């Protein structure tokens with residue numbers, strides 16, 4: 001039987017493709033026709049030209065669907081790493097917009113008419129807010145860890161407790177980051193117990209750094225002991241070496257729902273006298289993705305002089321957004337920090353949101369009290385209260401249907417739930433619209 005497949009060069013000229021990106025149409029046309037040819041030579045039924053055009057158009061659509069797009073986080077987890085962690089509020093974005101969409105004094109000293117320092121302003125804001133001597137900002141906290149180790153302990157030893165050699169997820173494993181940075185890891189203590197004497201006994205003339213790592217997404221409980229930052233810091237000073245805390249997630253002042261009981265605020269961390277601390281900008285701090293390193297000026301200066309700084313530095317968009325977040329904290333405009341705003345919402349507010357949705361839709365559901373996690377490796381075992389809409393229909397099916405509409409919920413106790421702890425006020429209309437559509441309610 002004769003095989004009748006369209007010629008690729010003619011096919012791609014069809015009017016249906018005229019508005020599309022030609023190289024992609026060509027690539028998809030080749031792939032689709034190749035597949036149809038394989039079927040044809042095996043004497044299997046294959047598509048005609050119009051069907052092939054349709055198939056190419058469908059596959060083209062899938063490419064368009066690959067874009068980064070907004071979705072609604074109804075998982076209850078405010079700091080959801082898969083969903084982009086902290087949200088930048090429109091107010092913060094608007095304040096930063098002017099600098100982002102214009103030339104700026106990023107590395108220019110206007111008063112002197114000379115080259116200036118990229119981090120000058122951000123460092124000042126950090127010093128003010130965190131009450132520290134100096135600060136520098138890099139791409140994320142993983143870079144911060146890498147840079148600190150590379151600057152101060154390359155070719156030397158860094159001592160870490162065996163209980164803190166953690167994997168944070170997404171390939172951040174403390175031992176591997178350490179070896180890549182050029183320092184030699186010296187493990188001390190055991191998985192469940194590390195004492196200050198363990199650190200003390202391990203210090204040799206090759207030791208450059210005592211490092212403490214926040215275990216972030218797991219806890220060791222039961223018969224366990226870890227050494228306080230203060231003890232580690234004091235020991236380092238006594239022995240003339242450096243001490244560094246990879247804090248992971250930092251918050252200022254306090255947290256609601258007694259969340260702060262397990263984790264001290266940044267100020268308390270700094271009071272321990274630790275020489276260097278780093279944390280993520282987009283975890284509890286609630287700003288843009290970056291790693292913030294704070295400490296003594298002389299140490300921060302050394303970090304800034306590291307050649308790697310050039311690779312790990314952040315651009316003006318990050319800095320402009322971070323500066324506005326820092327200013328919001330300084331001016332006590334906490335409502336501009338979306339992450340804080342969500343975590344601080346009262347149960348009454350959440351209940352109102354849930355009821356508002358329930359009243360307007362015709363689905364079999366109820367407003368329930370529930371609990372959720374903060375996320376982002378903060379307080380892994382500590383839940384705090386929330387309010388959700390729990391639906392009666394098949395949970396797996398509902399989860400998939402909502403997901404298709406870009407609303408991500410969670411399944412708990414065999415019920416599909418929209419948890420309002422992480423839902424933003426402006427999401428309500430869309431949630432109601434999608435519910436009405438899904439539950440066929442007019």
Ligand SMILES: *Cc1c(COP(=O)(O)O)cnc(C)c1O
Pocket residue numbers: 140141142143145168172213214215216246247248249279280281290291376377
């Ligand atoms: C989250 C985390 C990191 C990684 O930070 P990123 O900003 O995601 O690069 C490193 N260390 C600890 C302790 C963390 O919690």
